[in-house]
Amino acid sequence: MKRIFARIFTTNHRTLGIFYLYLALAAVAVGTMLSLLMRFHRVWPDAVIPFFGIMKPEDYLALVTMHGTLMIFFVLTTAPQSGFANLVLPEQIGARGMAFPRINAAAFWLTVVAFLVLISAAHISSGGAPISGWTNYPPLSALPGAGPGQGLGMDLWLVSIGIFCIAAWLSAVNMLATILGERRAGMTWTRLPMTVWAWLVASILTLLAFAVLLAAVVLLFSDRHFGSSFFIPMGDMIDGRVVGHGDGSPLLWLHLFWFFGHPEVYIAVLPGMGLATSLFANFTRRRVAGYRMMAGMLVAIGLLGLAVWGHHMFVSGMNPYAGTAFAMITMAIAVPSTVEVIGWLATLWGGGLRLQAPMLFALGFLSFFIVGGLTGPLLAEPALDAYLHNTFFVVAHFHLIMAMAGVFSVFAGIYYWFPLMTGRLMNETLGKLHFWVSLITAYGTFLPMHFAGLAGEPRHYDRLAGPVTSFPSLIPVERAITYSALLLAAAQFIFLWNVFASARRGRIAEANPWQATTLEWADAEGPMRIERGPYEYELPSSGKGFHPQWESATKEE
Amino acid sequence: MPATFTRNQVEIERKDPGIGGKPPYDRRPTGGGGDGENWDNQPSGRHGPRELLIRYRLGVLFALAGDLMFFVALVSAFFVRQSSGHFDVHDNFTNDWLPLAVPPILWLNTAVLLLSGLTMEVARRQLFHEIDVMEEWLGLGRPAVKRAAPWLMATLVLGLMFLGGQWIAWEQLVREGYSFISPNPSSHFFYLITGIHGLHLVFGIFALMGALVGMFTLKRVELRQVAVDSVAWYWHTMGVFWIFLFVLLVFFQ
Numbered sequence: 001m002k003r004i005f006a007r008i009f010t011t012n013h014r015t016l017g018i019f020y021l022y023l024a025l026a027a028v029a030v031g032t033m034l035s036l037l038m039r040f041h042r043v044w045p046d047a048v049i050p051f052f053g054i055m056k057p058e059d060y061l062a063l064v065t066m067h068g069t070l071m072i073f074f075v076l077t078t079a080p081q082s083g084f085a086n087l088v089l090p091e092q093i094g095a096r097g098m099a100f101p102r103i104n105a106a107a108f109w110l111t112v113v114a115f116l117v118l119i120s121a122a123h124i125s126s127g128g129a130p131i132s133g134w135t136n137y138p139p140l141s142a143l144p145g146a147g148p149g150q151g152l153g154m155d156l157w158l159v160s161i162g163i164f165c166i167a168a169w170l171s172a173v174n175m176l177a178t179i180l181g182e183r184r185a186g187m188t189w190t191r192l193p194m195t196v197w198a199w200l201v202a203s204i205l206t207l208l209a210f211a212v213l214l215a216a217v218v219l220l221f222s223d224r225h226f227g228s229s230f231f232i233p234m235g236d237m238i239d240g241r242v243v244g245h246g247d248g249s250p251l252l253w254l255h256l257f258w259f260f261g262h263p264e265v266y267i268a269v270l271p272g273m274g275l276a277t278s279l280f281a282n283f284t285r286r287r288v289a290g291y292r293m294m295a296g297m298l299v300a301i302g303l304l305g306l307a308v309w310g311h312h313m314f315v316s317g318m319n320p321y322a323g324t325a326f327a328m329i330t331m332a333i334a335v336p337s338t339v340e341v342i343g344w345l346a347t348l349w350g351g352g353l354r355l356q357a358p359m360l361f362a363l364g365f366l367s368f369f370i371v372g373g374l375t376g377p378l379l380a381e382p383a384l385d386a387y388l389h390n391t392f393f394v395v396a397h398f399h400l401i402m403a404m405a406g407v408f409s410v411f412a413g414i415y416y417w418f419p420l421m422t423g424r425l426m427n428e429t430l431g432k433l434h435f436w437v438s439l440i441t442a443y444g445t446f447l448p449m450h451f452a453g454l455a456g457e458p459r460h461y462d463r464l465a466g467p468v469t470s471f472p473s474l475i476p477v478e479r480a481i482t483y484s485a486l487l488l489a490a491a492q493f494i495f496l497w498n499v500f501a502s503a504r505r506g507r508i509a510e511a512n513p514w515q516a517t518t519l520e521w522a523d524a525e526g527p528m529r530i531e532r533g534p535y536e537y538e539l540p541s542s543g544k545g546f547h548p549q550w551e552s553a554t555k556e557e
Numbered sequence: 558m559p560a561t562f563t564r565n566q567v568e569i570e571r572k573d574p575g576i577g578g579k580p581p582y583d584r585r586p587t588g589g590g591g592d593g594e595n596w597d598n599q600p601s602g603r604h605g606p607r608e609l610l611i612r613y614r615l616g617v618l619f620a621l622a623g624d625l626m627f628f629v630a631l632v633s634a635f636f637v638r639q640s641s642g643h644f645d646v647h648d649n650f651t652n653d654w655l656p657l658a659v660p661p662i663l664w665l666n667t668a669v670l671l672l673s674g675l676t677m678e679v680a681r682r683q684l685f686h687e688i689d690v691m692e693e694w695l696g697l698g699r700p701a702v703k704r705a706a707p708w709l710m711a712t713l714v715l716g717l718m719f720l721g722g723q724w725i726a727w728e729q730l731v732r733e734g735y736s737f738i739s740p741n742p743s744s745h746f747f748y749l750i751t752g753i754h755g756l757h758l759v760f761g762i763f764a765l766m767g768a769l770v771g772m773f774t775l776k777r778v779e780l781r782q783v784a785v786d787s788v789a790w791y792w793h794t795m796g797v798f799w800i801f802l803f804v805l806l807v808f809f810q
Contacts, residue, residue, distance in 0.1 A: 099612050099615070099616065100612075100616055103616075169620070172623070173616055173619045173620045173623070174616075176615070176619045177615040177619060180615055181611055181612050181615045182612070207619060207622055207623040207626070208622075208623070208626045211623040211624065211625075211626035211627040211630065212627070212629075212630040214627060215627050215630035215631050215634070216630065218749075218753075219631075219634060219749075226738070226745075227740075228737070228742070228745040228749075229740075229742060229745075230634060230638055230742070230745070234642075234643040234653075235643070245740060246653050246740055246742055247638075247641050247642045247643055247651075247652055247653045247654075247742070248641070248742075249637055249638060249641035251637075252634055252637045252638065252641070255637070256630055256633075256634065259630075
C-alpha cells in the first residue's frame with residue numbers, strides 16, 4: 001500500500017512529466033469530443049444526438065465554454081510547458097533535479113484537482129456547464145440567474161480556474177528557481193538549449209499572468225456571492241428585471257482577463273518554438289542560425305506579449321486611442337516573430353534535412369506558425385477587427401497559430417522524447433501517416449473558416465440553418481469543415497495506437513537515437529563542467545559529425 | 558559548512574558584502590571564478606555551502622513576484638472602479654464611489670507591523686554570525702538559536718497584534734455602517750485589500766511558528782538558516798506591500 005502511494009505521489013520529475021502528458025491526453029480527448037459535437041450540430045442542427053438529445057442553444061454555448069477551457073488550460077498550458085519541462089528540463093541544464101520537487105508535485109496534483117472540479121461543473125450542477133465562454137465576460141458570468149449553468153456551474157468553473165492559477169504559480173516558481181539556480185557549472189546562458197530559454201520566458205509569463213487571473217477570479221466570485229459590484233454595471237437587466245447595483249465595470253474584467261489571456265497564448269506556443277529550434281538544428285545537422293538573436297527574440301516576444309492585451313478588446317467599447325496604441329504594439333510583435341521564422345528558415349536552408357516524424361511535426365508547427373501568424377497583423381488592425389472580431393475568421397486564426405501549432409509541437413516532442421519515456425522508438429511509418437493525414441485535415445478544418453469569417457459568419461452562434469437561413473451559401477463550407485474535423489480526430493487514433501503499441505513492442509532505442517547534442521540524451525552523468533554549446537552539429541559533408549554537450553571540449557584533436 | 562560571514566577587519570576593508578550577501582570570490586569555499594564576472598565563462602549553479610540558501614531565496618523571490626502581480630491587479634481594479642460610473646437621466650456622469658475614512662487604529666497597526674519587521678530582521682541576522690555557527694560546530698550548544706528565538710517570538714506577537722488591530726478596524730467600520738454588504742464600492746475594496754493582506758499575514762504567522770519549531774528541531778544549521786531567512790523575506794515583503802496598500806487606502810480615496 002505504502003509502495004503504491006509512493007509511486008503515485010512521486011516527486012520524480014520525469015514521472016510527473018509523463019503524468020502531465022496523461023492529464024493533457026484526458027483533457028484533449030474530452031475537448032475533442034466536445035468540438036466534434038459542436039461541428040456535428042452546426043451541420044445537422046436538428047439531429048438527435050445519442051446520450052444528448054436535441055442540442056439547445058445554451059447546450060452549444062456550454063460546449064464552447066468547456067471546449068475552450070479544457071483545451072487552453074489543461075492541454076496547451078500543461079503539455080508543452082509543465083509536461084515536457086518536467087520530462088527533460090533538469091537533465092538539459094545538467095541539474096540533479098528540480099529545485100523544489102515537492103512543490104512541483106503539489107502543482108501537478110492541484111492541476112488534477114482543478115481538472116476534476118471543471119469536469120464536475122458539467123455534471124453535478126443542475127443547469128449543466130457554464131455558458132459564458134472560456135473568457136467568461138460579465139455581466140453574464142457575474143449573475144447566477146443569467147442562464148442555466150451560470151449558477152453552480154459557473155462557481156465550479158471559478159473554483160477550478162482559481163486552483164489552476166495557484167498550481168501554475170507553484171509550477172512556475174519551481175521552474176524559474178531550477179533554471180536560474182540549478183544549472184551545472186559551465187552551463188552558461190549561451191549554452192542553454194533553446195527549449196530552456198522558451199520554458200524560462202513562458203514561466204515568467206505564467207508567474208505574472210496567472211496571478212492577475214487569480215485576482216480577477218476572486219473579484220468575480222465576490223461579485224457573485226458577497227454583494228459587491230466590481231464588474232456588474234448599473235441597470236443591468238435579466239428577464240426585464242433590473243439586477244445591476246453599483247457602477248461596476250465589465251470592461252475591468254476584460255482588462256484583467258486579457259492581461260492574463262494574451263500571455264497565455266505565448267505560454268502555449270513559446271515551448272513549441274524552442275522545441276522546433278532544437279529539432280531543426282538536430283535534423284538538419286546544423287548549428288542554430290543566430291542563436292543569441294533567436295533567444296533574445298523569444299524574450300522580446302514574451303515581453304511584448306505582456307503589453308498587447310487590449311487587441312482582444314477593440315470592439316468592447318474601449319477608448320479608441322488606447323486601441324491604436326495596442327494595435328501598434330501588437331504589430332510590433334510581428335518583428336521578433338519574423339526574426340524567429342527567418343532564423344528557422346536559415347537553419348533549414350541547405351541543411352541535410354532528415355524527414356523523420358519529429359522533424360515532420362516540427363515543420364508542421366512552422367507551417368502553422370506562418371499561416372496562422374499572417375492573419376495576426378490583420379486582426380491587430382482595429383478597423384478590420386471591427387468587422388472580423390466576432391466572426392469565424394478569429395476562430396481560424398487562433399486555432400491555427402495556437403491550437404494546431406501548439407498541438408503539432410506537442411506531437412513533435414512526444415515522437416522525439418519517446419525513447420526517454422519508454423526506451424523504445426515510435427513506429428516511423430505510422431508517424432508519417434499520422435503527420436500527413438493530420439496536416440491535411442487540420443488545414444481542411446481551419447483554412448475554410450477564414451472564408452466563412454470573411455463572409456460574415458458569426459462565432460458563438462449555435463446554428464446557421466434554421467427556419468430562416470441567412471448564410472445558405474456557407475452550408476457546404478460548414479459541411480466540409482465538419483467532415484475534415486471528423487477525419488482529423490480519427491487520425492489521432494493512429495497516434496494513440498502508435499504510442500501504446502510502440503511503448504510495448506517498439507524498436508528498442510539505442511543510446512542517443514537522434515544523435516542529439518543536448519544533455520538529456522547523455523547516458524552517463526556527464527562532465528562536472530559543461531564546455532560546449534547546445535547545437536554543435538557539423539554538416540555530414542564536413543566529416544566531423546557532432547559534439548554533444550557532455551563531451552569535453554579539450555578532447556577535440 | 559553553512560553560510561556565514563565574518564565581520565573581521567580585513568574583509569570590511571576589502572568589501573562589505575552586507576548581511577547574508579555574497580562573499581568575495583577569493584573567500585568562496587568553492588574556489589569561485591576569481592576572474593571577473595564574464596557572462597560566458599562564469600560557473601553557474603554553484604553547489605557550495607550557500608546552495609540551499611540561494612535556492613530558497615530564489616523560490617521566495619519568484620513566489621513573491623507573482624504575489625506582487627496579484628496585488629497590482631487588485632490596486633488597478635481599485636482605480637478603475639473608482640472612475641467607472643454611468644450617465645443618469647439628466648446626462649450627468651455619476652458614480653457610486655463614496656470615499657472611506659479609514660479607522661485611525663490603522664496608523665497604530667502600521668507602526669506595529671513596521672516594528673515587527675525590525676524584530677524579524679534582528680532574528681534573521683542572528684543566524685548568520687560565524688562565531689555562533691562555529692560554536693555549534695564545535696558542539697558548544699546552539700547559541701544562534703538562543704539569541705534568535707526571542708526575536709522571532711517578538712515578531713510573532715507583533716504580527717498577532719497587527720492582525721488583532723485589523724480586526725478591531727473592521728469592527729469599527731461595521732459599527733459605522735460600512736460592512737462588506739453595504740453598496741459602497743470603496744468599502745468592498747477596503748475589506749478585500751485588508752482581508753487578503755491579512756490572509757497573507759496569517760500564512761506568515763504559520764510560517765513563523767514553523768520557523769520557531771524548526772529552530773529547535775532542525776538538525777542542520779543550513780536548514781535553520783533557510784527557514785528563518787525565507788520567512789524573514791516573506792515578512793518584509795508583506796510589510797512593504799502593506800505600506801503601499803495603506804497609502805492607497807488613506808490617500809487615494
